Amino acid sequence: MRRMDDLVVVGAGPYGLSIAAHAAAAGLGVRLLGRPMASWRDHMPVGMYLKSEPWSSNLSAPEGRYTLADYCATRGLSAEHGTPLPIGTFSAYGMWFARRAAPQVEEATVTEVTPQGGGFLVRTAEGPPLLARTVALAVGVMPFVHHPPALRELPPGHYSHSSGHRDLTRFAGREVAVLGAGQAALETATLLAEAGARPCLVARRSRLNWNTVPQPLSRPPLRALREPHSGLGTGWRSWAWSELPWAVRRLPAPTRERIAATALGPAGAWWLRDRFERRVPALLGHHLHRAVAVGERTRLGLTTRSGESVVLDAAHVIAATGFTPDLERLGLLDAGLRASLATVGDGRTPELSPRFESSWPGLFFAGLLTAPSFGPSMRFVHGAGFTAGRLVAGVRKRLGARGPLPDVTGDARHDRAAAGHPKTYLR
Ligand SMILES: Cc1cc2nc3c(=O)[nH]c(=O)nc-3n(C[C@H](O)[C@H](O)[C@H](O)COP(=O)(O)OP(=O)(O)OC[C@H]3O[C@@H](n4cnc5c(N)ncnc54)[C@H](O)[C@@H]3O)c2cc1C
Numbered sequence: 001m002r003r004m005d006d007l008v009v010v011g012a013g014p015y016g017l018s019i020a021a022h023a024a025a026a027g028l029g030v031r032l033l034g035r036p037m038a039s040w041r042d043h044m045p046v047g048m049y050l051k052s053e054p055w056s057s058n059l060s061a062p063e064g065r066y067t068l069a070d071y072c073a074t075r076g077l078s079a080e081h082g083t084p085l086p087i088g089t090f091s092a093y094g095m096w097f098a099r100r101a102a103p104q105v106e107e108a109t110v111t112e113v114t115p116q117g118g119g120f121l122v123r124t125a126e127g128p129p130l131l132a133r134t135v136a137l138a139v140g141v142m143p144f145v146h147h148p149p150a151l152r153e154l155p156p157g158h159y160s161h162s163s164g165h166r167d168l169t170r171f172a173g174r175e176v177a178v179l180g181a182g183q184a185a186l187e188t189a190t191l192l193a194e195a196g197a198r199p200c201l202v203a204r205r206s207r208l209n210w211n212t213v214p215q216p217l218s219r220p221p222l223r224a225l226r227e228p229h230s231g232l233g234t235g236w237r238s239w240a241w242s243e244l245p246w247a248v249r250r251l252p253a254p255t256r257e258r259i260a261a262t263a264l265g266p267a268g269a270w271w272l273r274d275r276f277e278r279r280v281p282a283l284l285g286h287h288l289h290r291a292v293a294v295g296e297r298t299r300l301g302l303t304t305r306s307g308e309s310v311v312l313d314a315a316h317v318i319a320a321t322g323f324t325p326d327l328e329r330l331g332l333l334d335a336g337l338r339a340s341l342a343t344v345g346d347g348r349t350p351e352l353s354p355r356f357e358s359s360w361p362g363l364f365f366a367g368l369l370t371a372p373s374f375g376p377s378m379r380f381v382h383g384a385g386f387t388a389g390r391l392v393a394g395v396r397k398r399l400g401a402r403g404p405l406p407d408v409t410g411d412a413r414h415d416r417a418a419a420g421h422p423k424t425y426l427r
Contacts, residue, residue, distance in 0.1 A: 005029045007395050008122050008132035010110045010332075012036040012102075014094060014381045015366040016138035018060040018388035021101040025062040026392055028399075031130060033108045033122070037094035039140050040087055043163040047191050048087045051183050051269045052380055053214065054079035056231035056242075057090060060385035061101040071096050081217050084271050113137070114334040119362060134395050136356075138366040143330060144323040148179065150291050151319055158298040159291070162188050162320035172196035174315040177300055179288060181205045182266035185320035186276050192318075193279035200312065206285035206305065209267035231382035232264060241376045245386050246354060248375035257345040260371040264379075286310060291317065325349050325369045337363070344372040355394025356387060362398050364391050 009020045012034035023030040035042075050057055058067045071093040072079040079085060098105050108124035113135055115121075122130045142163065151159045162184045168191050178189040181203035192199040215227065215234055227234045230242035241248065241263055248256060268276065283302065290301030298317050302310040326348045327338055342351040342359035350358045350365050352373040357364050366387050370378045377383035 004117075004119055004131040004133055005031050006132070006399055007031070007134045007136060008033065008120070008130055009136045009138060010034060010113070010122070011138035011140055011367075012098065012105045013039055013138065013140045013367070014059050014384045015140070015387060016136070017094065017098055017102045017105075018384040019136050019138060019366060019391055020103055021059075021061040021066075021097075022388040022392040023395065024103045026396060028392070028395065030103055031132070032103055032105050033110055033124065034105065034139075035107050035109075036098045036105045037091045039142055039163075040091040040094060042166065043142060044087050045165050045168050045188065045191055046088070047168075047194070048187055049084035049269070049271070050087060050090055051084075051211075052231070052382065053081055054083075054085050055081060056380075056382045057085070058385065059094065059097045059101070059381070060388045061097070066097050066101045068093050082214050084269065110332050112334070113332055113337075113363075115337055115360070134362040134364065134398055136364040136366055136391060136395070137330070137333070137369070139330070139332075140367050141323040144325050144368060146319075146321045146324045148288060148319050148321055150288050151317060154291055154298060154317075155293050157316075158293050159317045159319065162318055165318070168192050168197065169195045171316065174198065175200070175313070177202055177298070177312055177314040177317045178320055179203070179317065180266070180320035180322070181208055181284075182320065182322060183268055183272070184322070185266075186268040186272055186280075188318060188320050189280045190272060190276045194275070199280055200314070201280055201282040201284075202286050202288065202300070202302065202312065203282065203284050204287050205266070208282070208284065209265070210273045211267050211270050213270045232377055232380060238264070242382060245374035245377050245383065249352070249354065249373050253345040253351075253372075256375070257372050259375055260379075263376040283310070283312065323368060325371065327369070330369075349373070353394065354390065355397065356391040357394045357398065364394060366391060 006029040007023050009016045009032045012032055016032060016034060020030055020032040054068050069079050077089060108126045110122055111125050112123040113120055119131060119133045120135045122132055145161050145163055171192055172195055175198045176192050178185050178199050178201050185201060189199040189201045228239045230239035232238045232242040285305045286302040288300055289303055292299050298314050300312040302312060304310060337360055343349060344351050349369050349372045352358060352365060352370060356366060368379055
């Protein structure tokens with residue numbers, strides 16, 4: 001008979017690695033599948049820096065071990081408040097954490113998670129399927145890349161998403177339109193200019209937001225009380241999102257959805273502003289309504305706020321338009337199971353228990369898909385600590401509570417799906 005693992009973690013980014021570290025320390029039989037730190041190693045351009053402060057960019061292991069500062073100390077590097085950290089250093093930290101704190105990572109791509117025999121069958125592109133009592137999906141941001149509708153019909157080569165680039169030097173000498181107003185758009189455009197390309201930023205917003213230089217960690221008590229530091233920035237609002245994810249979960253679903261979509265909106269890092277403003281022209285308040293390929297080039301039809309039409313010709317368009325969490329795009333999850341899940345509000349993300357368990361017993365979620373449940377910190381590395389501890393407690397509870405599990409095979413599964421969203425499971 002094939003072995004059934006206690007927990008299979010899908011994804012080996014900051015969240016998957018942290019969950020696996022806590023699960024292994026708790027004595028669970030855990031398998032960790034995915035390419036470690038893939039989003040950071042494969043989908044961000046060389047030359048980028050972290051926007052979050054080093055002290056809020058730790059992966060999580062029990063007893064607070066294996067921090068970014070620990071890693072930097074072993075390499076003679078510094079990770080100081082107010083000093084941006086290169087993403088290369090952060091990726092290397094993740095790989096170091098994977099070797100020390102987490103169980104062996106199996107570099108496999110999971111293609112299917114299906115209910116089977118009171119647990120789950122997990123298929124991969126590489127090897128034989130696995131059986132697991134519980135599964136944690138920590139697949140990160142890449143399944144949810146947002147492509148602006150106006151660009152979707154362009155032929156290949158005319159358009160790409162910002163997450164598709166490691167090396168921007170291939171655009172040297174070419175005109176590149178960069179869409180977006182967040183850190184990825186501003187930094188991509190700046191790096192393009194610094195690599196010898198001719199970027200132009202196009203944004204719907206009529207002005208760009210820039211973060212200010214962070215206040216020192218140690219300040220007079222009154223100032224610290226007025227504007228506390230937190231893992232997501234300075235001020236009481238950021239503090240609440242950062243430190244109270246359990247409280248966010250208790251808010252009504254529409255409020256949580258609104259917070260997840262709007263809190264900590266697009267803004268550039270303080271250290272990027274000067275580099276950007278010196279080199280990158282911007283068309284602000286311009287809405288993209290059309291894009292056509294004209295020979296080798298791409299012609300963008302833009303409209304200003306006052307209704308004026310503007311045409312922009314470029315050799316290439318990069319959409320730095322972020323990621324939209326959406327269960328429908330999680331093709332690896334059995335369609336019947338997916339359709340049966342209780343969801344938050346408009347149905348794009350799973351409603352979760354206080355321990356990150358979905359309405360399907362034994363199926364847990366982590367990262368971006370959990371932001372409408374636990375708030376904006378789930379979009380950042382900072383949320384990994386809260387998630388890993390809680391989620392592993394949830395797995396242990398589920399394993400301990402294992403009695404008669406639902407019939408999750410064949411017709412029963414699809415009957416359940418057809419019956420709509422079973423919202424009763426949540427605790
Ligand atoms: C340009 C950019 C800059 C950012 N800067 C910051 C920052 O400064 N600070 C910050 O806190 N956050 C930042 N973020 C957000 C960052 O992505 C998240 O904080 C963090 O990566 C979330 O970790 P994760 O483990 O959920 O996801 P990811 O890091 O995306 O990891 C998910 C993992 O799952 C794997 N995976 C996916 N599908 C499968 C599958 N089917 N089978 C096997 N494995 C799979 C992937 O390969 C990947 O390794 C940034 C994001 C971007 C795009």
